[in-house]
């Protein structure tokens with residue numbers, strides 16, 4: 001049995017009033033700094049008629065204009081490469097990523113730029129552990145987010161990335177890897193495949209993210225395979241925003257940033273239990289995002305003292321997305337993106353619907369396609385559409401041409417039929 005989780009007493013056990021004061025002073029400093037260096041921040045403050053001097057404490061937070069993730073592609077196109085949000089020279093960055101959208105994301109200085117270290121420590125990662133990292137290292141930042149955090153804790157990381165399940169099983173088995181990083185569904189795939197191949201894995205702890213993590217999957221991992229997995233929630237541009245402690249019951253808000261849950265209509269803070277959009281502020285000197293709206297909808301948990309002694313409030317969970325983006329296999333898909341890809345290459349397509357389902361803890365994506373009047377399905381059309389869509393949204397999906405009128409009028413372009421239990 002592993003030693004109990006490591007806590008950072010200064011930040012994770014800070015008394016709530018002291019935390020408010022501390023976050024307020026970080027906010028004040030960051031606003032002044034960002035206003036001087038990030039043109040978008042200056043413009044949005046000037047437009048709203050406020051000055052950095054107006055932001056003195058956490059009580060002034062709501063005066064800061066919200067920046068929407070949805071606007072990021074247009075902002076970046078207008079003021080490349082980072083839409084006026086970057087506060088340092090591009091040459092000072094460590095890496096630059098490209099997430100679907102398309103949105104460019106910078107990695108600034110520091111060994112744990114995205115603040116995942118605390119979450120991995122809470123999950124049970126320890127110095128000397130061998131961790132297999134099955135998150136993508138290709139263009140999107142998750143692989144490096146987890147890699148950097150694990151190495152900053154003194155873990156040894158195997159940068160396995162996405163795919164090649166059998167190869168990953170052999171490596172994890174040979175090295176007797178004790179930790180896993182990546183999506184929960186691939187953790188399940190990996191340990192199951194290990195058993196099928198007669199190479200049971202030695203993974204004891206997992207940190208999982210980028211997908212829903214249903215309790216049924218958590219229970220199966222623990223009972224069937226002896227893996228204790230905890231999850232975290234973050235975004236490509238903001239880094240980690242909340243994470244589970246061993247007592248679970250929601251994810252503690254990360255104590256080094258400000259996370260708000262805002263009512264979708266009034267834009268006022270939503271009461272615990274009420275869904276709202278997650279909006280976060282980070283104090284990073286390279287990318288000081290102020291009130292950045294994530295498009296994710298979540299709810300805060302009812303206030304309670306957590307047995308783990310961490311004092312930060314908890315996010316009860318995520319309940320959906322603003323707009324039509326749906327997360328499938330850890331990647332966002334948007335109706336607008338699919339529409340664009342189809343219009344560009346297949347003028348015969350008149351309507352489409354993407355349908356997301358889930359079976360045996362795995363997401364499944366399929367498309368129904370209707371053709372314009374008079375257009376016939378030529379041989380190989382379904383395959384060519386599937387290939388073009390895979391290229392455009394970076395996910396494989398099954399394509400089926402259906403008779404005209406099959407897709408209901410007013411149907412969602414991306415229909416998420418998954419249930420989470």
Ligand SMILES: [Zn+2]
Pocket residue numbers: 245246247248252306307308309310
């Ligand atoms: Zn806790």
